[in-house]
Amino acid sequence: MKTQIEQDLWDWITNFIEVDHKFYNYKFPPCPYAKSARLKGLVNVTAYTTGSKIEFIDQEVKQFLDHKKYNVQIFVFPSYLRWNFYVRWKIHQLNKQLVPNDYYAQYGWAKPTQSQYPGLFSSFPYFIVIINKLSDVLDGHDSLSTTDYYDKWDKSHYKNVVVRRNNMFKKFKKD
Secondary structure, rough: OOHHHHHHHHHHHHHHOOOOOHHHHOOOOHHHHHHHHHHHHOOEEEEEEOOHHHHHHHHHHHHHHHHHOOEEEEEEEEEHHHHOOHHHHHHHHHHHHHHHHOOOEEEEEOOOOOOOOOOOOOOOOOEEHHHHHHHHOOOOOOHHHHOOOOOOOHHHHHHHHHHHHHHHHHHHHHO
């Protein structure tokens, strides 16, 4: 199951995240820098299988920071985790540790995937946690700000993605 879930995410990256999207009038993919990072071997996908989700996150983040081999780490979870307040809070708290190390964590759904995890909400998309190299994301944002990339974003989405990330950076960066 772990291998299939991770393959689902790799397929999602190459067939959705890296492809010019209708939302952007086919001018941009959802993440304009994903393909370059993947082709350089800077992306890793790890699926949760069993045990404590919090311990899994803690262990995987520690390993990620110890090795610093990737610029993007994606953790994959069952869909229902999206509604778990404690896990979402934990992801925000991770940024205290990640931002000073030039990384940033965020969570969301891998739309339009369909979870292969058994149980409730298995027809929903995977819940994912993405850790990105912060300097890459900030440079990308500066570049995309000079285009019409953000024009169709609603205010709440921009606030949840860009403003939240910038606030975390200001709050936790090394001085």
